[in-house]
Amino acid sequence: MTAYWLAQGVGVLAFLIGITTFINRDERRFKMQLALYSATIGGHFFLMGAIPAGMSAELNALRTLISMRTRNLWVMAIFIFLTLTLGLVKLHHPIELLPIIGTVASTWALFRCKGLTTRCVMWCSTACWVTHNFWLGSIGGTLIEGSFLVMNGVNIIRFWRMQKRGIDPFKIEKEVAEKR
Structure with a gap:
């Protein structure tokens, strides 16, 4: 197997890990799955020779985990x-x-935003990543980020509609936070 196909295989593995990330309404589960996805796709980018994207993705993984413990500026x-x-x-x-712009935006979202706002900023970050991944020729990266773009967009609309009907789609998150 060539290094190229190994790299693409890791990208497809990241796709499989990340496919359901944005469905989570529980912020903790959402962030844990996002961190695992970021670490895996970071390995993919390093194998593809995309060092800035690899560093950004690995920082994303670490940052996502740390943002679960603190929101310190x-x-x-x-x-x-x-x-x-x-x-x-x-x-x-x-x-x-x-990817650098996308990572800065998602960092801000994870530390400063909650609920629907987090997902909206993450959607913009995803648009940056999908464009980069397509340019790079990353099959798994383009598939996953394209899927994130669609799934997160659909969920943003769904959560927004729930809020318009007076339903708090992030109630479970607030209940868990109160119990801690």
Whole structure:
């Protein structure tokens, strides 16, 4: 098996891990699954030679796990600084800015937003990643981010409609937080 197909296989594995991430209404489960997906897709990008995307994805995984414990502005700033510094140093093409922009946006969302707002910012971040992945030729990465774009978009609309009817789609998240 060539290194290219190994890399694509890891990307498809990430696709399988991440396919249901945005269906979760429980914020903790959502973030745990997102972290596992990010770590796996980061390995895929490193194998594909896309170093800025790989670093951004691995930082995403770590950042997502840490955001479950703290929403401290300094921690958020450290992750944004690391994303910009590590990503920009290895930049070879302007399109490689997209995962960096997407990672900065999703970092802000995970530390500063909740519920539907988190998912809306994550949708914009996903649009950056899917564009990059298509340009890179990442089969698994394009499939998963394209799926995230559609699934998260559908869920944003579904959750928004629930809110318009007076139903809190994130009630389970609030109940779990109150029990802690």
